[in-house]
Amino acid sequence: MxxxxxxxxxxxxxxxxxxxxxxxxxxxxxxxxxxxxxxxxxxxxxxxxxxxxxxxxxxxxxxxxxxxxxxVEYIASAVSFFERMRQLEENVDQISVLFGPVSYLLTTDLYDEYLPQVLKESIPDNVERRDQALRDVDTLIDILTARKTNYRKRAPSIISLISAAELNQFLRVGFVGAHNPPDVDLGRRREIARIEIENMVRILRDHPIGVQLGVVVDSMPGASLQIFRQANRMSVAVSPFRLGAFANVRLGVATISAAPDATQLYKTMTSQLWARSLKGEHAARFIEQNVLTRAQPPA
The missing domain is CATH 1.10.260.40 (lambda repressor-like DNA-binding domains)
Structure with a gap:
């Protein structure tokens, strides 16, 4: 390596x-x-x-x-981390993803429409240097947009593992950045979450070239991770940052490493999760029966 x-x-x-x-x-x-x-x-x-x-x-x-x-790269900024993700994705052949509740690269344009507001909702009113934090969201959105544009242009193969438990939470609370954010139509936000989950179901059934989805029904790692593979090179990014329900783009330390021992350990773990995950029509039916038809909004 x-x-x-x-x-x-x-x-x-x-x-x-x-x-x-x-x-x-x-x-x-x-x-x-x-x-x-x-x-x-x-x-x-x-x-x-x-x-x-x-x-x-x-x-x-x-x-x-x-x-x-x-x-190991230690990264305490979500902006820096997602910029490094964008850079690493520019030339990869394959991406393995454990980013909940759904992989950003596979989300719809509607998700991008609401994401800026969701990320700004996640920043408390009394946080130190809030103005800078809001400007960072604008920078982050530019980076994420460039990531998705590059992905759709190059279409590297992607293996995405989805947690059934996270999908349940996503649908129940909706696409929100904080608990009960003020002046937000929570019904609409839950509808957006449903649209994204239904999009995952379509992908599971349509089998688009280069995209593989697996639904994990048991425990998943607490941190998100992504493995980048290109020819004889492999890197792994582990992150506390998240873009879905109750987004976090402020606190935590992410790591990126190309060390063979680290990449091999994470590769083995993701392979085990992939082997146990539900796939194709089986996974689509599981989501419909155990997520989409059972979720109830919070009291």
């Missing part, structure tokens, strides 16, 4: 952490004492001196090994 440090990927990580820090290239350049053009060069994959990288890593509040991709 190739674990070499790529100059181009250093630039990608720099951009991701800069976005997560809420800095423009000009602002980072001024703080680092380099030109704006230099930041653009570094982010496009041109090399930088090690002392410059040390200074930039410090300004972006990440370790130098994380910026270099030497070992």
């Amino acid at each position: 190739d674990q070499s440090i790529s100059i181009e990927e250093i630039g990608e990580r720099m951009k991701a952490f800069r976005l997560g820090a809420g800095l423009t290239p000009e602002q980072l350049a001024n703080k680092a004492g380099v030109s704006r053009a230099a930041i653009y060069r570094y982010e496009s994959g041109q090399p930088a001196k090690i002392d410059t990288l040390v200074k930039i890593a410090d300004l972006l509040d990440v370790s130098l090994p994380t910026l270099l991709g030497a070992g």
